[in-house]
Amino acid sequence: MAEQPRADLLSPDTHGARTHTCGALRHDDTGEDVTLKGWVDTRRDHGGLVFIDLRDRYGLTQVVFSPQDNQDAYEAAGRLRREDVISVRGTVRPRGDEAVNPNLDTGTIEVKADSLAVLNTAETPPFVVSAHEERQMDTGEALRLKHRYLDLRRPALQDNLTLRHRLYQTTRRYFDDHDFLEVETPVLMKSTPEGARDFLVPSRLHPGRFYALPQSPQTYKQLLMVGGLDRYVQIVKCFRDEDLRADRQPEFTQIDVEMTFATEEQVYDLTEGLMADLWADLEDTTLETPFPRMTYVEALRTYGTDKPDTRFGMELHDVSDCFAGSGFRVFESIVDGGGDIVALRVPGEGDRNRAQMDRLEDYVTDEIGAAGLIYFQLPSDGSEMTQNLSTDALPKEYGRAAAEQVGATAGDLVLTLAGDPPTVYEQAGDLRLYMGEETGARPDPRSGEDQFLWVTDFPLLEYDEDEGRYVSMHHPFTAPQADDLDALEETPGDVQARAYDLVLNGNEIGGGSIRIHTRETQQRVFDVLGIDADEAQERFGFLLDAFRYGAPPHGGIALGLDRLVMLLAGADSLRDVIAFPKNQSGQEPMVQSPDWVDPEQLETLALRLDLPPDVEPPAHVARRSRLAS
């Protein structure tokens, strides 16, 4: 262990409490005797004069040490290093006109230091920490996560956490104003078979049995409705043991909402009100409500996804009819087999050269996974349309018809993919997003241009090829639409759900549904899912039992708080809006979790390791494990 650097500098703090933060002082405070405490951000040593930028959460204040004011303090200040923690007592004085720093909120003043107390010294940090973002190098995230307490000193991260805090406050105030009760639900609950993998917690008192961490408090919040709580909200941690992404963490936070007697319209209205308050408080903008709505089918047909980014055009069109009788065998055989030819118009890209188009074709086959790309280019000079097919294979009139149907004019590019729905639409949707990014048509996440959208009328079930059965698209408690109920057993794939997603700029930020509240309907859905009565009773008996005693209709929504903050902050990763996030392999590099545990702990829990051959526990674990057994 390194010794305390410059230990002789340390001095007791005789200054008492701080009088101001480092972001507080203004010209009006001139002449005030103040005490500031904080970190040394920057030191500018002029030999006969030392400037320190003192930093805390609130800002930077320039402190000046001069031998005329206090010889000892001046000498000590010359030995200060970045990230030392100091207390300064001094006098606020105005800066001359030419010395004002317009980049600092406190830039019109400085503090003339009369006394310095060095509260703690710092070793040289592994990377530069500074409120001056220009000093900041783009240090690798691995190192920043390992020393998260240093990274957290940067205003960029503090701003994100501040935003997150304000989102909590606005959310709680909003729901309180609407008569919601915040109720905590258990973190140690029971494993549910459907959905994501559970995190398990072994039970010491019941050897061999496990709690599970909630993927969401879904069943508990429904039981709160049965319990007559009427309106429930919780800002709650949820856990899913699946692979991570930039926008997916194994533990994440939801704004979980449930209402008795709720209709879809009430959920939309309530959620829109919250978003309006959030945007008013955090973005200082007025959202237009109600938000537009689109059915799942329309979203898939028009945007190739259930979370469309509607901020830019390039909508998808079914141009199958345009190619009827064209003689182009690839298209004709796909259409004859029930497939579609899907086109999108890319404005202003009709003059791309051959090499560019070849690269695009490669992207479509390699990255998107489509069989091929047929395209039509309309040069901006109005000259003849070109296509990447010989006119023998496909006479040009058919391409022209397709171009006309998608509204293409001179200078536009028309891209077509062919295949079976829904896959071809999803591929075309991927292509649309790619072209949107590539051409700059899709607004930047930081543009502030926000478009909310409700996606409605989801299918209740989708067929899972691997499992050979239907699975819930949302979750097994989602109510089918009343008109479709009769079809549940005959054509389960056609049943629509009373489910909805909230989409913001192409990101799913929430989803919910009106729930099943009768035992009979719930059992019918379980049946279709292949869960028979015995199994249902074993897994979800508590819910089915509750439904026997007068369960009211209810429904709600869950909003992804981390993603909301990420989008509001303009961050690229969830990790930038979570204080102590996990890396892509699910580890937390600072405390180094997950970690091995002592064999004694395992024994207490009646557990024994059965590791794959390529996993070698550290020596102390392996050794003690042998002793214990």
Add this chain to the structure above:
RNA sequence: GGGCCGGUAGUUCAGCGGUUAGAAUGCUGCCCUGUCACGGCAGAGGUCGCGGGUUCAAAUCCCGUCCGGCCCGCCA
């Protein structure tokens, strides 16, 4: 489980078969009384992730492996 990109000084990167591996920044020392990402001078700092191979010669090419990031699968 798979694909792509990356790993060189404390940090961010350049170097991509041929002298002693560079730059910026940080760090250390000296100088400097109005700077504000202060400036000047000097200096220290490297197992080029790791292992193997090809070669007269490897940071550079090949194979393997580990680590990180992004994505696919997965995420009711």
